[in-house]
Amino acid sequence: MSEIKTYDVIVLGAGPAGLAAGYAAKQAGADVLIVEREDRAGGILKQCIHDGxxxxxxxxxxxGPEYAERYIKMVNELSIPMLMSTFVLGIQKNNELFELQLVNKKNGVFALRARALVLANGCRERTSKQVFIHGSRPAGIYTxxxxxxxxxxxxxxxxxxxxxLGSGDIGLIMARRLTLEGSKVLGVYEAKSTPSGLARNIVQCLEDYNIPLYLSHTITRIIGSGRVEAVEISKVDESMKPIxxxxxxxxxxxxILSxxxxxxxxxxxxxxxxxxxNTKGPLVDQNFMTTMEGVFSCGNALHVNDLVDYVSESGELAGLQASRYARNSHNRNLIEIKSNNRDFLYVVPQYIDTSSDNKSAVIYYRSRDVKQNVKVIIRCGYNIVYQNKHSVIRPPEMEKAELDLSNISINQDCKLEIIMTEG
Ligand SMILES: Cc1cc2nc3c(=O)[nH]c(=O)nc-3n(C[C@H](O)[C@H](O)[C@H](O)COP(=O)(O)OP(=O)(O)OC[C@H]3O[C@@H](n4cnc5c(N)ncnc54)[C@H](O)[C@@H]3O)c2cc1C
Structure with a gap:
């Protein structure tokens, strides 16, 4: 029986997060492998042919493909191996090592080991099954x-x-794309009273093409037997119930569901x-290490990012820290960052590891609602360690706060807390 190969770091996913993580881990000296279930690297970017x-x-x-190509080139220049068309069947942690069972056409079922793992496996779209719509399920309904x-x-x-249905960015981009290809987009229907997508996409994908956006509206029934023939649209009230x-x-x-x-x-x-x-992704510290020692998370697997630039940034941090962990793990001392669901949709990371060598932290946050003239403050006890005024803050736009932790004494009695104040 051949010996199982052990890597310092195995990265799962070769989208922008995984490519950046692999690159950063290798640059920091780790023996790295990137595993990807599809036959080409680049993740979701492969199909995003618009610019931005x-x-x-x-x-x-x-x-998207141009952006992905830059990282693929960087990964190839460092000769980082990528196992394509390879699916992870299971992972166990035995002592300090992760043992992965994988399958691909070339090797069949096989095993690999890693000292650290980076989860960079992206996100999934919500489907019609997760959105309750009455009526039949004919052909013609797509995410x-x-x-x-x-x-x-x-x-x-x-x-x-x-x-x-829905005004998320992918839906807005597809409204423009379908129009350019000759389809008629009759309207974008959004149950909330504000759009879910970025303001720039509302302008460039809807307004520039005269595609109407109906806020506080939803589809209440799908009509058609073999194929969609019509939909029933209703206005919704403040609690998003059809009127x-x-x-x-x-x-x-x-x-089209977005x-x-x-x-x-x-x-x-x-x-x-x-x-x-709140994020539906792992809880992490400032190094993007999850609650399991040695497992890191980044990109859309951690929380859904609006910009690929932040995805690459998170991949780089996770890759670097995974490489450090693989060679020198330490006992963590995790202190929770306090936040509230009333003002924030989410805050990432959720913990600070006070015993980490990494004394800088980037805190990503999204507001729950559109608000004007607010101040976001991060404090540790009575000390304000960060503050930023937002003339407008919107849920689709992720905000970030950069903190130098070296002068902040965080402990169980003096935790970081992020708050939003009006005025
Ligand atoms: C339609 C659309 C338009 C966008 N427009 C913009 C834009 O204009 N500007 C911008 O900056 N950003 C944009 N974004 C956002 C940006 O593209 C994404 O945030 C980014 O691609 C996410 O990168 P990721 O690596 O986390 O995930 P993905 O790109 O989804 O990559 C994840 C990879 O992991 C692989 N994988 C999953 N599970 C496994 C597994 N178990 N084993 C092995 N591999 C696995 C997948 O096959 C995939 O290749 C857009 C996104 C979409 C979807």
Whole structure:
């Protein structure tokens, strides 16, 4: 029997997060392997042929494939091995090592070991099953990502006249893409009273193409037997309940769902890693180490990012810290960062490891609602260690606070707390 190869770091996923993590871990001296279930690296970027990627990182407006290509090149230049078309069947932690069972066409079922793992396996779209809509389930209902795959990768048009449910960024981008390809997009229907997508996408993908956005509206019924024939649209009240008597039928042959993304967390769950009910991704410290020692999380597997630049940033940190852990682990001392669900949709990381050598922390946060003239303050006891005024703060736009922890004495009695104040 051949000996099982042990790597310092194995990265799961070769999207922008995994590529950045692999690159950073290798640069820090680790023996790294990237494992990817698809046959090509690049993750979701492969199908995002619009531009707008890399504005922060490369100061250029790149398309998704162009952005991915830059990182693939960097990974190849460091000769980091990538196992493609390889699926993880299971992971166990034995003593200090992770043992992975994997399967691919070339090797069949095989095992590898790693001192540290980086979960960079992206996120998943919510489907019609997770959104309650009455009526039948005919052909013609797609998630926005699937519709994007049809158009951009397979060169097929999924519908001729459609409605889009939800105003998430992928739906907005697909409204423009379908219009450019000759489909008629009759409207984007959003149950909330404010859009879910970035302001720039509302302007560039809807307003520039005269595609109407109906806020406080939802689909209450799908009509059609073999194929979608129409949808029933209703207005909703403040608690997003349909208002009786406002129903109208819109004829269409397609429904595109853009109703949210959820971190892909099956592997994390199988390892009993604790998840944050707000992000649906793992709870992590400032090094992006999860509640299981040696397992790191980054990119959309950790929380759904709006910009790929932040995804790469998180991958780099997770990769660097995984490499450090693989060679020199230490006992962590985790202190929770206090936040409240009333003002914040979520805050990441959720812990500070006070015994880590890494004395800088980037705190990512999203506001729960659109608010004007607010101040976000981070304090440790009575000391204000960060403050930022926002003339407007919106849930679709992730904010970040950079902290130097070297002068802050955090302990169980003096935790970091993030608060939002008005005025
Ligand atoms: C339609 C759309 C438009 C966007 N537009 C923009 C934009 O204009 N500008 C911008 O900056 N950002 C944009 N983004 C956001 C950005 O592209 C994503 O945030 C980013 O691609 C997420 O990177 P990731 O590596 O975390 O995940 P992904 O790109 O999803 O990569 C995850 C990888 O992990 C692999 N994987 C999953 N599970 C396993 C497993 N068990 N084993 C092995 N491999 C696995 C997957 O196959 C995939 O390759 C857009 C995203 C979408 C979907």
């Amino acid at each position: 990627f890399g504005i922060i990182r490369f100061k250029q407006k790149l398309t 926005a990502g699937t519709a994007q795959y049809f158009v951009n990768i397979m060169g097929m048009l999924p519908c001729k006249e459609c409605v889009i 009786s008597g406002t129903e109208q039928v819109v004829k269409c042959d397609g429904v 109703v949210g993304l959820v971190p892909e967390n099956e592997i994390a769950e199988s390892l009993d890693i604790k998840l944050d009910p």
